[in-house]
Amino acid sequence: MHSLSICHLYPEVLNLYGDRGNIICMEKRLLWRGIDCSVTPVRIGDSADFTKFDLFFIGGGQDFEQEVLLQDLKGSRKQDLIAAIEDGRTFLCVCGGYQMLGHSYETAAGDICEFLGAIDLKTVAGTQRRIDNFAFRLEEGLGGQTVVGYENHSGKTYLGKGVSPLGTIVKGGGNNSEDGTEGVHYKNVFGTYSHGPVLPKNPFFCDILLETALKRKYGSFTLDELDDRIEMRAHDQVLDMLLKGRI
Amino acid sequence: MFRTVLAVAACKACRTLLRLLKRGGTALPGKVALKIDPGILEKVSAGMEIFVITGTNGKTTTSRMLEHALEEAGEDVLANKSGANLLSGVTAEFTANASLTGRAKKHTAVIECDEGALKQVVPRIRPRVITVTNLFRDQLDRYGEVMHTRDQIREGLRKAQDAVICLNADCSLTASLADEEGIADRPDGRIRFFGVDIPAGDRKEPELSDAVHCIKCGTRYAYRYHTYAHLGSFYCPQCGYSRPDTDTGVTGILEEGPDHTTVTMHTGAGTQTVTVALPALYNVYNALAAVTAFSASGRDPVVACRSLESVESGFGRMETFTLGGNRVQVILVKNPAGANQSVGFLSRLTEPFAAVLMLNDRTADGHDISWIWDVDYEGFMQNENMVRVFCAGDRAADLALRLKYAGGDEEKIEIISDPAQIADRIENGSLPAYVLPNYTSLLQIREIISKRAGHGAFWEG
Numbered sequence: 259m260h261s262l263s264i265c266h267l268y269p270e271v272l273n274l275y276g277d278r279g280n281i282i283c284m285e286k287r288l289l290w291r292g293i294d295c296s297v298t299p300v301r302i303g304d305s306a307d308f309t310k311f312d313l314f315f316i317g318g319g320q321d322f323e324q325e326v327l328l329q330d331l332k333g334s335r336k337q338d339l340i341a342a343i344e345d346g347r348t349f350l351c352v353c354g355g356y357q358m359l360g361h362s363y364e365t366a367a368g369d370i371c372e373f374l375g376a377i378d379l380k381t382v383a384g385t386q387r388r389i390d391n392f393a394f395r396l397e398e399g400l401g402g403q404t405v406v407g408y409e410n411h412s413g414k415t416y417l418g419k420g421v422s423p424l425g426t427i428v429k430g431g432g433n434n435s436e437d438g439t440e441g442v443h444y445k446n447v448f449g450t451y452s453h454g455p456v457l458p459k460n461p462f463f464c465d466i467l468l469e470t471a472l473k474r475k476y477g478s479f480t481l482d483e484l485d486d487r488i489e490m491r492a493h494d495q496v497l498d499m500l501l502k503g504r505i
Numbered sequence: 506m507f508r509t510v511l512a513v514a515a516c517k518a519c520r521t522l523l524r525l526l527k528r529g530g531t532a533l534p535g536k537v538a539l540k541i542d543p544g545i546l547e548k549v550s551a552g553m554e555i556f557v558i559t560g561t562n563g564k565t566t567t568s569r570m571l572e573h574a575l576e577e578a579g580e581d582v583l584a585n586k587s588g589a590n591l592l593s594g595v596t597a598e599f600t601a602n603a604s605l606t607g608r609a610k611k612h613t614a615v616i617e618c619d620e621g622a623l624k625q626v627v628p629r630i631r632p633r634v635i636t637v638t639n640l641f642r643d644q645l646d647r648y649g650e651v652m653h654t655r656d657q658i659r660e661g662l663r664k665a666q667d668a669v670i671c672l673n674a675d676c677s678l679t680a681s682l683a684d685e686e687g688i689a690d691r692p693d694g695r696i697r698f699f700g701v702d703i704p705a706g707d708r709k710e711p712e713l714s715d716a717v718h719c720i721k722c723g724t725r726y727a728y729r730y731h732t733y734a735h736l737g738s739f740y741c742p743q744c745g746y747s748r749p750d751t752d753t754g755v756t757g758i759l760e761e762g763p764d765h766t767t768v769t770m771h772t773g774a775g776t777q778t779v780t781v782a783l784p785a786l787y788n789v790y791n792a793l794a795a796v797t798a799f800s801a802s803g804r805d806p807v808v809a810c811r812s813l814e815s816v817e818s819g820f821g822r823m824e825t826f827t828l829g830g831n832r833v834q835v836i837l838v839k840n841p842a843g844a845n846q847s848v849g850f851l852s853r854l855t856e857p858f859a860a861v862l863m864l865n866d867r868t869a870d871g872h873d874i875s876w877i878w879d880v881d882y883e884g885f886m887q888n889e890n891m892v893r894v895f896c897a898g899d900r901a902a903d904l905a906l907r908l909k910y911a912g913g914d915e916e917k918i919e920i921i922s923d924p925a926q927i928a929d930r931i932e933n934g935s936l937p938a939y940v941l942p943n944y945t946s947l948l949q950i951r952e953i954i955s956k957r958a959g960h961g962a963f964w965e966g
Contacts, residue, residue, distance in 0.1 A: 270717050270725075274642075274650070278713065279878030279910070286910050302725070326723045390872055408873050455878050458906055488909050491920075492902035 260479075261294035262471055265311035267355070268319070269299045271327055275410065277317035277352055279455030283464050284313070291482050293472070302330045308338045313348045313471040316355030318411075318453065331358070331374060340376045348471040349447040352456065356441065356449035357381045357413055377444045378418030384435075387412040392430020392452070393500050394440040396463065397422060404428055405460045406496040407452025415451075417442060424450055429500045446470050459496065461489040509607040512542035513549070516600040531589030535597030546596045546629040549603040553583075555614045555630050556798050557668075559623050559658060560638030560679065561651075562843050563791040564590070566783070566822050567638055568617040570795035573816050574809035575613055583614040590619045595626050620654050623661025627668075635662060636671040636798045638791070640678040641734060641842035642715050642876070651678065651715050663687035669801040671794065674700035674749050675736040677716045677726065683749065684721075697801050699793040702754040702771075704730035706786040711735060713841070713879055721746045733786060734842045753797040753806070755789060772796060772806035779810045783823055787846045792816075824951075826958040829932035833954060838941045839870070841879035851891065851939055852884030859936040860891060861927050862908075863898040863946035870944050874900050877907045886913030892936055897921045898946045928953045 266281055281297055288295040300306040308314075319327070331339075343349060343359075351359055360379040363371040389410045396403050405425065414434035417423060423433065424441030432440030432451060441450035448467060450456060457464040465481050472479035516538035523533065538545045558568045565588055572584045585598040595616055603609055618626050627635070637658060642651050655678050662670055662682060670688065673679040682688055683696045710728070714735040718725055724743035731737035740747035756776065757769040766789050767780045781792045792813050800806035826833045838844040851860060866872050885891060886908055894917055896904040901920045908918050921927055927950065931938045942950050 270714070273713050273879075275873065276875030276878030279875070279907075282878070282910050286912075326718050408875055410873065453873070453875050455875055458878070458910060459903070488902065488906050492900075492906045495900075495902050 259292070259294050260472065260476065261296070262288060262312045262468070262475070263310060264295060264297045265306070265308070265314045266297055266299045267314055267316045268302060268327055268330075269317075270301050272317035272319040272355055274318050274353075275408065275453035276455045277453060280315055280317075280350060280352070280457045280464075283455070283457040283461075284315075284468060287461070287464055287484065288468060290484055302327060306338075308342045308347075309345075311342070311347065312475050313467065314342065314350070316349070316351045316358065318353030318355055328371070328373075336374055339374060343376050343445060343447055346446050346474050348467055348474065349449075350457075350467055351447065351449040352453060353411055353451055356451065357415060359442070359447065359449055360415065363413060377442055377447065377449070378421050379415055379442055380418075381413040381415045384412045384414045388431035388435060388451075390430065391496055391500055392432070393428040393497055394425040394430070394432060394452075395428055396425045396466075397443060400424075400443065400466055401462065403460075403462050404497060405450075405452060405456065405463055406493055406500065407450070407454040407456045407460070409451045410453060411451055424448055446474065459489060459493045461486045506606070508542040509545065509548055510605055512538040512545045513600055513603055513605055513607050515541055516545075516597060520597065520601050531585075531587045531597060532591065532593040533597075534601060535589075535593035535595070538600045539593065539596055545600055545607070546592075546626075548607045549599040549609060550614070550630040551609065553609045553614050553630075554612055554802065555616060555632040556802070557616050557618050557623070557627065557630070557632040557635045558638065558794070558798070559618045559620050559635065559661070560673070561620065561641040561654065561840065563638040563787060563794065564617040565837075566788060567636065567791040567794045567798075568615050569822075570791055570813060570816050571798055571809075572615045574795060574799050574812040575615065577812040577815075578804065578808050580613050581611050583609075583611045585616055588617070590617045591622045592625045595622070595630070599630070618661075620661075621657050623658055624664055627661050628664045632665060632668050634671060634798045634801045635665055635668045636794050637662075637673065637679050637682065638794050639673050639676045639736065639842075640715070641840055642879075655682070658682065659685055659688065666691075669695050669697065671697045671699060671797040671801055673736070673790065673794070674698035674751050674754075675732060675738070675790075677720060677735065677739050677748070680749055681720045681746070697752040697797050698749045699753040699790075699797040700748065700751045700755075701732050701736075701786075701789065701793075702751060702756050703758070704732070705755070705758050705789075706732040706736075708732070712881075715842075719744060719746055733846065736790075753793055753800065755793065758789075770796065770810060772810065773800055774806050777807065777810050780814045782814055782816050785846055785850055787843070826954050828928060828938075828954060828958055829934070831931055831934060832937040833931055833940060833958070834938070835940045835942070835947070835951060835954065837944070837947050839943045841876045844877075844880040844941070847941055848880055848882055848885045851941075852888050854888065854890050857890045857892050857936055859931065859934060859938045860885070860894045861931075861938060861940040861942075861950075862894060862896050862904050863924070863940070863942035863950060864896075864900040864904050865898045865943060865946040865949075866900050867945045870946075874903055877904060880907075882908055882911035883913075886911040886917075891917065893917050893919065895919050895921050895927055895930065897924055897927055897950075898942070924949050925953055928957055932957065
């Protein structure tokens with residue numbers, strides 16, 4: 259039996275805006291296809307062997323709690339995470355979890371907060387918070403479908419030269435409300451500002467993550483089709499509202 | 506003076522007109538009054554003894570309980586029953602109930618106040634008692650994170666130097682407000698705590714907590730026991746910060762029924778057996794909040810305790826109707842903590858029932874509906890007595906999607922886009938129904954159901 263081992267990093271603090279829905283979604287979509295799945299929470303201070311996991315999920319959190327977390331990210335944890343990324347393991351990182359992958363976060367006062375530096379990107383505090391439903395088109399190599407989600411961030415993220423975004427904004431702010439990009443796609447890391455949670459309403463995106471992780475583990479792998487009518491109904495409803503400007 | 510008269514007259518006229526038009530407009534009359542006389546609220550509330558209730562969950566029910574207790578004590582109480590709890594709605598309530606010259610006609614008021622509006626409302630009405638029920642994540646896109654909501658409440662409390670402040674001891678985010686600068690320096694007895702002094706409720710460590718780390722030093726809290734969500738007897742193993750002792754506390758749960766809970770409660774006036782005529786632990790917390798506020802004003806808590814036996818629920822809070830011979834209970838659900846309590850209640854029902862979940866995403870609801878993924882619908886979907894679940898509202902498809910991923914029988918889920926059809930289905934069916942709407946969908950469905958069941962419009966109370 260095929261199986262995936264999922265690591266839910268810092269679930270006790272990075273759990274805003276229904277992001278655990280992403281875990282539920284991945285679990286169910288594996289289960290429905292007869293693929294075994296285990297989810298291991300790794301909390302602040304827990305020791306964990308990251309080479310045991312196929313897929314990592316990192317969500318977003320409150321500013322207050324992110325300070326506590328940054329302490330944990332120093333030292334060996336940092337090296338382990340970078341190694342897992344370079345090793346081609348699959349990551350879904352949302353909002354704060356996405357920003358964390360970059361070099362740093364610059365506060366409004368000009369203070370620089372050092373992050374992981376795993377991917378060439380950085381975030382700067384913005385003056386306005388982007389809060390609303392939004393949509394972006396996945397880059398061509400990922401199938402070009404339109405993802406709908408909910409963004410809620412004041413940080414503006416800028417990708418380094420040659421770093422691919424996850425997609426192009428259809429409606430909303432995305433990375434920085436300036437260059438039309440949203441998220442990052444680096445090796446098998448998928449970073450995005452999309453809450454919502456992002457996966458349930460975008461089942462094709464969930465399947466990209468699962469297939470990427472399964473391919474790395476088993477060589478080639480093709481997922482069975484599922485009945486996604488309810489998923490796409492919810493997806494189309496939001497996209498429709500966005501395009502018509504209702505929300 | 507002329508301005509005051511004009512403001513009062515315009516407010517009353519506007520309110521009457523809206524009601525004649527069958528609109529339950531509760532904010533506009535207040536906006537009109539404030540426009541004409543920006544100082545109107547100060548004048549029309551002058552000399553009154555005012556209780557303010559704020560916090561994320563339980564504001565309305567706590568207000569109803571407190572209002573009922575005061576009425577049982579023989580007082581005539583002004584209250585913003587319709588849930589219009591921003592500055593404009595509060596202004597409308599006071600102004601419409603004043604004499605034309607702007608004098609208050611009643612002595613006592615119970616005002617439920619939005620967390621964000623507290624700092625605007627409090628300096629104008631100078632409350633005698635302010636009660637903070639709890640702090641949970643709620644409509645995050647409107648308020649931002651829960652710490653931001655807490656900051657808003659803190660600002661409001663700082664502007665109420667004369668008030669007695671009643672805080673939930675079991676909620677670390679709320680209880681710790683007592684130590685904040687501008688709040689802590691009150692004379693003895695001006696800060697009161699209420700809470701559940703024993704393990705109760707689901708007693709589980711929550712999967713999702715809104716307060717994991719010590720607000721003083723950042724260390725992970727430990728708990729002697731949990732009650733529900735992040736509420737319980739928390740303490741910090743590092744700096745020693747811990748749940749304060751209660752002035753009003755539940756010391757025993759004697760009986761938990763489908764429509765009531767009987768507890769032992771210690772108040773300033775000894776310990777008594779108290780029956781709360783509403784089910785579930787969160788209503789025990791609401792009862793504690795109401796009794797504490799009542800006693801903080803110098804009244805005899807025993808009167809408040811006794812009144813809880815005959816309390817009725819507020820607007821859409823466990824309100825009961827009959828449609829086509831079927832019992833319909835409406836339970837407002839607007840954030841994960843409240844939803845988990847209500848959905849948990851349905852998970853344990855032992856009689857066959859139908860459920861209606863409604864979700865709108867309008868401004869008053871918040872555009873972000875992601876919180877439904879923070880709610881544990883799993884037990885609900887797996888309860889064999891749950892025969893059918895209708896998903897309705899602007900985001901019905903999102904609800905259906907959430908339920909699909911909660912497991913159980915997908916065939917039980919049905920999306921209905923027209924709220925009138927829901928009433929038809931309940932009326933023509935043969936099952937008791939539980940309707941769980943969020944805010945604006947409550948207004949829609951309640952109007953339809955109450956009309957058919959022959960109840961009055963909501964502003965008639």
